[in-house]
Structure formats: C-alpha cells, structure tokens
Amino acid sequence: MAGNSDPLTPRAKLAVTAGKAVAAASRAAGRGSGSVIGGRVALKLDPDLLARLAQNLDVTLVSATNGKTTTTRLIAEALKAAGPVVSNALGANMPAGITSALAGGSESKFGVIEVDEKYLAGVARDTDPKCIALLNLSRDQLDRAAETRMLAENWREGLAGTKAVIVANCDDPLVVWAASSSPNVIWVAAGQMWKDDAWSCPSCGGVMQRPGDDWFCGECGFRRPTPSWVLSGDHVLDPHGSAWPIHLQLPGRANKANAASSAAVAAVFGVPPQVALERMYQVQAVAGRYDVVQFQGRDLRLLLAKNPAGWLETFSLIDPPPAPVILSVNARGADGTDTSWLWDVDYTRLTGHPIFVLGDRKLDLAVRLEVANQHFQVCDSLDQAVQMCPPGRIEVIANYTAFQDLRRRVGN
Structure with missing residues (x-):
C-alpha cells in the first residue's frame, strides 16, 4: 500500500x-x-x-x-x-x-x-x-x-x-x-x-x-x-x-x-x-446514470432521481416538450417504503411532455400526476411504455430500485 x-x-x-x-x-x-x-x-x-x-x-x-x-x-x-x-x-x-x-x-x-x-x-x-x-x-x-x-x-x-x-x-x-x-x-x-x-x-x-x-x-x-x-x-x-x-x-x-x-x-x-x-471530461456515465441505451429501436436516456431535490434537478435537464418521459417508482427497502415524498415534487414542470408511468407504485404516482393536471398513461412494463411513446429520444426517470430494474431490462 x-x-x-x-x-x-x-x-x-x-x-x-x-x-x-x-x-x-x-x-x-x-x-x-x-x-x-x-x-x-x-x-x-x-x-x-x-x-x-x-x-x-x-x-x-x-x-x-x-x-x-x-x-x-x-x-x-x-x-x-x-x-x-x-x-x-x-x-x-x-x-x-x-x-x-x-x-x-x-x-x-x-x-x-x-x-x-x-x-x-x-x-x-x-x-x-x-x-x-x-x-x-x-x-x-x-x-x-x-x-x-x-x-x-x-x-x-x-x-x-x-x-x-x-x-x-x-x-x-x-x-x-x-x-x-x-x-x-x-x-x-x-x-x-x-x-x-x-x-x-x-x-x-x-x-x-x-x-x-x-x-x-x-x-x-x-x-x-x-x-x-x-x-x-x-x-x-x-x-x-x-x-x-x-x-x-x-x-x-x-x-x-x-x-x-x-x-x-x-x-x-x-x-x-x-x-x-x-x-x-472523461466521465460519460456513472453506474448507468445518464447512459443513453438502445432498446426496441429507440434511444432511452436513463436518469436516477430518488427524492424531491433529485427530481427537481432532473426535470431541469430533460429534453424540452414534446420529448416523451417514462417515470418509474418503487418503494422497496432500498428506496424507503414511504411514497409521501411524491407530493413534494412539482410535476407541473412536465406539462407538454407525454408521460408514461411504471413501477411497483405506479398508482401512487398516477394519483399525484392527476392532481398536477398532467396527461399520462399507466403501463405494465417498460416494453409497453416504449411502444406507446411518440418518436424521439425517451427520457426515463426512476428511483433507486426501479432504476436497477430498468438497467437489467435494457441489458445495461
């Protein structure tokens, strides 16, 4: 040493x-x-x-x-x-x-x-x-x-x-x-x-x-x-x-x-x-974060956001509307099981983006988006969400275990 x-x-x-x-x-x-x-x-x-x-x-x-x-x-x-x-x-x-x-x-x-x-x-x-x-x-x-x-x-x-x-x-x-x-x-x-x-x-x-x-x-x-x-x-x-x-x-x-x-x-x-x-400058991605991956003929950018402050920063860097956005939220042990933090996130910043919702707690997220007057669709899988997205690069934002699930699915 x-x-x-x-x-x-x-x-x-x-x-x-x-x-x-x-x-x-x-x-x-x-x-x-x-x-x-x-x-x-x-x-x-x-x-x-x-x-x-x-x-x-x-x-x-x-x-x-x-x-x-x-x-x-x-x-x-x-x-x-x-x-x-x-x-x-x-x-x-x-x-x-x-x-x-x-x-x-x-x-x-x-x-x-x-x-x-x-x-x-x-x-x-x-x-x-x-x-x-x-x-x-x-x-x-x-x-x-x-x-x-x-x-x-x-x-x-x-x-x-x-x-x-x-x-x-x-x-x-x-x-x-x-x-x-x-x-x-x-x-x-x-x-x-x-x-x-x-x-x-x-x-x-x-x-x-x-x-x-x-x-x-x-x-x-x-x-x-x-x-x-x-x-x-x-x-x-x-x-x-x-x-x-x-x-x-x-x-x-x-x-x-x-x-x-x-x-x-x-x-x-x-x-x-x-x-x-x-x-x-040599750092392109960190443990999969910010990676752009090819999946089902589309470019997906993988973004990790685990809490209100992280989601706020992430919304500031996604492509402008009408770029499609997939949101995935879990509430497993590593995430914290309390999803009340979703109410602290300003989802009106996604106005104009087609939104697709995934994850174990997709219904919690759907209720939050409904209150924020956002247009969204609830999906059963990443594959289904990607197929429903309009053309263009897809921004994928997920919390911790949801992010790991997505990385496994896209082979990243």
Whole structure:
C-alpha cells in the first residue's frame, strides 16, 4: 500500500481473503456484485479491518443526499493525476461496501469513498480522512432516515474538531451548520435549487431570510459564509479569482456543481483545477446514470432521481416538450417504503411532455400526476411504455430500485 510496509495483520489478511471469496460466490450465483456481503463477512472476522485498510491511504469522504456517486467518481478521476486511486465506484456506501472496495486497492495512494449520510461520522472515525466533501442535505427515505436537521446535527457532532479539510457547499444552510464545528473548512458556492428543507435556521429555529442567492437568520445572525470557490455558469472560480471552464459529458447544472466541489477537493491534494477538470471530461456515465441505451429501436436516456431535490434537478435537464418521459417508482427497502415524498415534487414542470408511468407504485404516482393536471398513461412494463411513446429520444426517470430494474431490462 502506497509503498509503505504492509499494515495488515494475519487476521486482517484472512478477513480480506474470506470476504473476496464470499463476494465471488455471490457474483457467481447472480446476486449482484457481492461487495456488501463480502464486506460484512470480512468485518465479522476483523472488526478493525476498515481502519487497517485506510491507514496508508490519503482518504477523501463524500457525503450528501444527492450527487454522492457522481462526485465520488469525478474526484477519483481528478486524483488519478497524482497517483493510483481506490474507490467504491458502484455506490455501496455503508461500512461493509466501503471495506470491500478498499480491500481491492492494496497498491493505491488515494481512497475516494462515497458514504451514506447516516454513517459519515463513524466512517470518518475509522478512516482518518484528509478531506471530507459535504454537498447537500434534503429529505430522503422518510420512513427510516432521520429528518434533515437531525442528520446535520449528527454530522456537526461527529466532525467537531476533525483534522480533515472539509469542502462544503456554502449555499446549503444545513451543510454550513454541520461543517461549522470543524476548524478547517473550504467553502464552495455550488448553488441550491431545492430550498424546501432549509427555511428554518438550523442553529436557532428562526425563519431564514433568502434575498437572491444569499441567506441568513434574522434572529441569531447565522449566515452564508464567503466562498473561496464559486460555480459561475460554465466556469469554476478558484480562490485566486481565475476562471476555469467546466467541460462535462454529464448533463445539467447539478453536475457542474459536483465538478466545482470536486475541483476544490482535488486542489487540497495538489491537483490544479485545469488538470482536475480536464480529467472529469472523461466521465460519460456513472453506474448507468445518464447512459443513453438502445432498446426496441429507440434511444432511452436513463436518469436516477430518488427524492424531491433529485427530481427537481432532473426535470431541469430533460429534453424540452414534446420529448416523451417514462417515470418509474418503487418503494422497496432500498428506496424507503414511504411514497409521501411524491407530493413534494412539482410535476407541473412536465406539462407538454407525454408521460408514461411504471413501477411497483405506479398508482401512487398516477394519483399525484392527476392532481398536477398532467396527461399520462399507466403501463405494465417498460416494453409497453416504449411502444406507446411518440418518436424521439425517451427520457426515463426512476428511483433507486426501479432504476436497477430498468438497467437489467435494457441489458445495461
């Protein structure tokens, strides 16, 4: 690892070997990548394995409600300019999946790790990160995730006094409050399209004032910090005021924001913005997201949106009407079983698009679209929906397990 002496004890080596064997068996049985079950077995055999695997890596952690997987990938690409990188690129972002990913990177210099919001403080304790990127916090998985302010509280307490450099979005009041307990914060003006989880002050509960792009609490004085990195249109401004063009193959304003935060992280490790941003251009799709696939003679663009903030960003990047849109929603364990969040999404933004509805909870979605006065058809399968779509590229938007179902069906 990173040219240092091997930090793994015999027990840790056994745990890594056993975990890889279980993961391989899981893959052979057609049960997915096996990374989670492999990691679980390895951690059972050596509970300190994650800390051991991370100790010779320069670790960056990435956490947020939306954009974790993409930002992790962009940072990983940028840091490859400075040395080999290991990353949990497929998005297995709890301790078992992270352990599994790091076990495969014994020659790496950098670890770039996506972390589920609820596990951030614990993973930070285990991995002693050099840098932590905090992008946003909004409502998600209402049946089991704590409400957003409680997550921000967990971050604030868990990261208090950390030695890590925190790269944080100064446009999200919850992120600012969470990061403010840390002594070394680099603020990035990455923007915030979804504001409905940040109208009350996380510090005192007062009403937030939001003039233009600024925000502050009129009661306790908690306010937006001054950023040193700024997303400005198609450029990122660095702390010296230089503007660097963002050229991405990934669509939308949200991905430019992810790139701006990624450039700030890369700079912590000495990779200049120009080099970092050029490397990010190579990313065409992330775990199937944004892929355009051929299916039944049509072009389908696959878009993942798991919560209201994600759907809002996704609506901003689809082709204009009359591009057909297929929406698919499930409510299985990995999605969260509560679909009440559908009422927080502004579906009037789809006016003028022919809409086709799929998924386990298609009727919940149909009721929501009916109330929003949208024209839609409920379908039994992707095949049926595609056959009913008018000509042109089809935008397919799905939440987590629905997205995996669609990828399997189109062979992606």
